[in-house]
Amino acid sequence: MRAPNWLKIERRPTVSGRTVFIISVSAILAALLVAAIFFAVFGVSPIHAYGLILKGALGSRLGLAETVRRAIPLLLIGVGLTIAFRALFWNIGAEGQLLMGAIAAAGVALFSGLPDPLLLPAMFIAGFASGAAWGLIPAVLKVKLGINDVITTLMMNYIAIYLMEWLIHGPWKGPTARGFAYTDQFPRAAWIPTLYGTRVHWPTLVLGLLLALVMYILVTRTKSGFEIRVVGENPDAARFAGISQFKTTLLVMLIAGGFAGLAGVGEVAGIHHKLLGPLNISMGYGYTAIIVAWLARRNPLAVIITSFLFAIIISGGDVIKVSLGLPFQLINVFNGLILFFLIGSEVFIRYKVSFSFRRQ
Amino acid sequence: MKRFPGVVASNGVNLAVRKGEIHCLLGENGAGKTTLMRILYGLYQPDEGEIILNGKAVRISSPRAALSYHIGMVHQHFRLVPTLTVAENVVLGLNEGTGPFLNYKQTCKKISDIADKYGLVVDPRAKVWQLTVGQRQRVEILKALYREASILIMDEPTSVLTPQEVDQLFSTLRTLVDDGLTIIFITHKLDEVMEISDRVTVLRKGKAIATVNTAETNKAQLAELMVGREVVFRLEKNEVNRGEKILVVDDVHALNDRGLPALRGTSFDLYEGEILGVAGVSGNGQRELAEVLTGLRRARRGHVTLEGRAMINCSAREISDMGVAHVPTERKRIGTVPNMTVRDNLILKTYRKPPFSHGMFLDNRAAEENARKAMDEYQIMAPSIDTAVKVLSGGNIQRVVLARELSGDPRLIIAAHPTYGLDVGATEQVREILLAQRDRGAGILLISEDLEEIMTMSDRILVLFEGRVMGVIDAKAAQIERIGLMMAGIEEEEK
Numbered sequence: 001m002r003a004p005n006w007l008k009i010e011r012r013p014t015v016s017g018r019t020v021f022i023i024s025v026s027a028i029l030a031a032l033l034v035a036a037i038f039f040a041v042f043g044v045s046p047i048h049a050y051g052l053i054l055k056g057a058l059g060s061r062l063g064l065a066e067t068v069r070r071a072i073p074l075l076l077i078g079v080g081l082t083i084a085f086r087a088l089f090w091n092i093g094a095e096g097q098l099l100m101g102a103i104a105a106a107g108v109a110l111f112s113g114l115p116d117p118l119l120l121p122a123m124f125i126a127g128f129a130s131g132a133a134w135g136l137i138p139a140v141l142k143v144k145l146g147i148n149d150v151i152t153t154l155m156m157n158y159i160a161i162y163l164m165e166w167l168i169h170g171p172w173k174g175p176t177a178r179g180f181a182y183t184d185q186f187p188r189a190a191w192i193p194t195l196y197g198t199r200v201h202w203p204t205l206v207l208g209l210l211l212a213l214v215m216y217i218l219v220t221r222t223k224s225g226f227e228i229r230v231v232g233e234n235p236d237a238a239r240f241a242g243i244s245q246f247k248t249t250l251l252v253m254l255i256a257g258g259f260a261g262l263a264g265v266g267e268v269a270g271i272h273h274k275l276l277g278p279l280n281i282s283m284g285y286g287y288t289a290i291i292v293a294w295l296a297r298r299n300p301l302a303v304i305i306t307s308f309l310f311a312i313i314i315s316g317g318d319v320i321k322v323s324l325g326l327p328f329q330l331i332n333v334f335n336g337l338i339l340f341f342l343i344g345s346e347v348f349i350r351y352k353v354s355f356s357f358r359r360q
Numbered sequence: 361m362k363r364f365p366g367v368v369a370s371n372g373v374n375l376a377v378r379k380g381e382i383h384c385l386l387g388e389n390g391a392g393k394t395t396l397m398r399i400l401y402g403l404y405q406p407d408e409g410e411i412i413l414n415g416k417a418v419r420i421s422s423p424r425a426a427l428s429y430h431i432g433m434v435h436q437h438f439r440l441v442p443t444l445t446v447a448e449n450v451v452l453g454l455n456e457g458t459g460p461f462l463n464y465k466q467t468c469k470k471i472s473d474i475a476d477k478y479g480l481v482v483d484p485r486a487k488v489w490q491l492t493v494g495q496r497q498r499v500e501i502l503k504a505l506y507r508e509a510s511i512l513i514m515d516e517p518t519s520v521l522t523p524q525e526v527d528q529l530f531s532t533l534r535t536l537v538d539d540g541l542t543i544i545f546i547t548h549k550l551d552e553v554m555e556i557s558d559r560v561t562v563l564r565k566g567k568a569i570a571t572v573n574t575a576e577t578n579k580a581q582l583a584e585l586m587v588g589r590e591v592v593f594r595l596e597k598n599e600v601n602r603g604e605k606i607l608v609v610d611d612v613h614a615l616n617d618r619g620l621p622a623l624r625g626t627s628f629d630l631y632e633g634e635i636l637g638v639a640g641v642s643g644n645g646q647r648e649l650a651e652v653l654t655g656l657r658r659a660r661r662g663h664v665t666l667e668g669r670a671m672i673n674c675s676a677r678e679i680s681d682m683g684v685a686h687v688p689t690e691r692k693r694i695g696t697v698p699n700m701t702v703r704d705n706l707i708l709k710t711y712r713k714p715p716f717s718h719g720m721f722l723d724n725r726a727a728e729e730n731a732r733k734a735m736d737e738y739q740i741m742a743p744s745i746d747t748a749v750k751v752l753s754g755g756n757i758q759r760v761v762l763a764r765e766l767s768g769d770p771r772l773i774i775a776a777h778p779t780y781g782l783d784v785g786a787t788e789q790v791r792e793i794l795l796a797q798r799d800r801g802a803g804i805l806l807i808s809e810d811l812e813e814i815m816t817m818s819d820r821i822l823v824l825f826e827g828r829v830m831g832v833i834d835a836k837a838a839q840i841e842r843i844g845l846m847m848a849g850i851e852e853e854e855k
Contacts, residue, residue, distance in 0.1 A: 221721055221722055224720065233700060241680075241708045243677075
């Protein structure tokens with residue numbers, strides 16, 4: 001078997017930012033193209049469907065607000081994940097870290113008895129700490145015992161999910177919830193303010209934007225960022241240079257877990273105002289954010305754009321359901337396809353593929 | 361006299377190789393030797409020009425296509441799966457046996473037959489991770505022969521071998537050629553060219569400068585062709601000006617990666633202003649010694665003191681702070697971060713101190729200035745300070761490592777294989793740099809498997825065998841035969 005004559009595959013010595021951008025956009029377009037087949041199968045014109053999705057997600061004040069509020073958790077988690085991925089820590093556990101953040105925030109809101117002005121700050125701090133702690137467990141297991149981080153972070157998600165289920169069905173089940181598996185509603189002081197008439201809990205959004213900037217500075221301008229890059233690019237050289245892999249890994253997971261925890265605080269205190277089923281709170285933000293961070297090519301600032309992009313897709317899910325009468329799960333097909341093409345596109349970043357139809 | 365079975369022309373390079381000869385491709389790093397061979401092996405496609413094989417123009421689009429033309433390649437860095445056996449590695453990717461099943465016994469037999477015929481002694485059932493580097497190379501050659509290669513490309517095959525293994529390899533190559541194979545041998549070592557080749561083509565800056573019959577040339581002429589100027593083979597070396605005792609290594613024991621004893625009571629002293637060469641066959645504890653001395657491996661027992669201060673089992677960072685520089689064996693795997701820039705690699709160890717950082721922030725301007733100065737001082741050839749180190753040639757990567765490690769005038773320099781894989785020009789420069797450090801008063805431990813290097817550079821020579829010091833001899837009085845015997849573990853009582 002020989003490679004066909006018209007195909008040329010060569011390693012790229014260096015890659016420009018422009019090339020990466022073009023390849024990333026092409027990957028998304030390719031995913032949209034394949035997703036179009038699904039619409040066609042359901043008997044809907046893909047162009048019509050994409051038009052509706054864009055209009056639904058961006059075309060009205062309310063639609064835009066829904067898109068933005070969905071971008072908030074993706075932004076927070078995505079920014080944290082870029083840091084973890086830079087140190088080559090494969091944190092698939094942001095979903096669980098988000099839920100742990102939500103649980104901690106709910107605990108503070110319902111049971112701490114803190115004075116009103118301290119309530120929200122305490123919830124954010126507790127949410128950060130709780131998400132971070134959840135992320136640090138796999139970090140310690142990886143560096144000290146060599147246990148695979150993908151497996152542990154993923155499994156920790158299930159522990160968080162069932163812990164939450166147990167709490168809302170058991171000890172934290174609210175007397176006022178009329179038999180539903182909810183906690184009681186949080187006191188008003190524990191609600192994050194929203195933009196008028198929307199569910200955009202803007203303080204969390206501002207926090208996310210700020211953290212994206214801070215993390216960008218951390219990675220590019222600080223000693224810790226330098227260490228994170230060295231550990232991620234070449235752990236052996238890090239050891240040689242006397243950089244502690246343990247401390248660096250703990251730091252990145254403190255950030256990644258903590259930020260996911262903050263996202264959890266935002267969801268319960270900004271939108272639901274109570275603790276309820278894990279699926280109602282997150283619907284997979286922790287997983288989608290992996291694609292968000294990857295599409296941003298691990299650049300925290302680029303997450304601002306990519307998180308918004310994926311929020312459009314999630315909002316598109318509503319449109320698909322309401323206007324087109326198609327299953328909401330189609331958005332998972334979208335996400336899957338985008339990740340699929342993104343990972344596939346890595347080949348084109350590393351190799352230059354060209355065609356020639358010249359005669360031999 | 362003979363037909364011309366292969367003519368290559370690419371990027372202006374014309375190379376004609378005759379059937380049944382050993383043809384050396386000689387050139388400095390970056391001269392285009394490896395690129396040319398990768399074109400032949402189908403890894404790169406030529407932009408212009410053609411390859412003519414046995415009189416016919418061919419297009420080699422992939423390694424698989426190359427194999428179908430009976431072209432095999434032994435890469436400088438082996439392409440083996442360590443957890444598989446030799447036999448499994450050899451047949452990997454081939455459609456052997458019936459259906460999905462491999463007739464293991466038969467395969468092993470076939471491999472053994474080939475191995476016996478050409479003196480490539482290796483157990484087909486051994487796992488590759490258990491083999492020495494020399495044995496692994498034999499597996500690579502077996503892979504090519506099993507695929508019925510009639511043209512064998514060898515990319516710097518001796519750079520990883522001991523002198524004995526080189527002799528063995530050369531005798532294998534001669535048997536292969538006697539059997540009608542053609543061998544293209546890439547190297548930058550003049551001695552090898554003279555010893556093994558029938559003809560030699562010299563490459564410089566991507567161009568073929570000349571093709572000559574080995575019998576009609578000499579080292580000086582080849583070196584001049586290769587470098588483009590006359591090369592001095594004798595190093596200018598000042599009289600040793602030995603000072604205080606700087607490093608004391610006393611009864612050090614350490615394990616290797618497999619948990620077996622690698623250092624068993626190693627003891628020696630090192631003085632300031634001298635180069636102590638460590639000779640020995642690969643795998644006798646050299647690597648572990650360098651790692652223990654630089655904080656990358658824990659010693660189980662023993663004492664190491666640097667200027668009177670205990671240094672054993674300190675962290676890599678503490679040891680570096682004590683003024684110990686480390687030029688590691690594997691510059692790409694350990695010594696640098698290939699994806700990071702020249703600028704960042706130059707501050708890999710100093711980034712956390714002023715002027716490169718203040719508080720928690722890095723000072724990019726200081727790093728830039730440092731990089732410009734280092735590029736100038738050490739003649740690092742890179743397009744800019746923001747170039748990723750991975751695209752540089754081996755010599756330039758080593759210059760980056762040296763520039764970084766030698767900044768701040770270290771007291772002790774542990775240099776492991778500092779010229780390994782470097783071309784003549786770069787080797788010359790690296791050696792001069794190390795000698796200048798010695799004259800400045802630094803103590804240098806030079807670990808090398810290149811005996812010639814040990815002999816020319818060292819003031820004293822220490823021979824390591826099975827993790828013990830066989831003896832330390834004055835370099836001026838050293839005879840290569842005696843060192844060879846000590847490397848083989850003979851003469852222990854004389855210690």
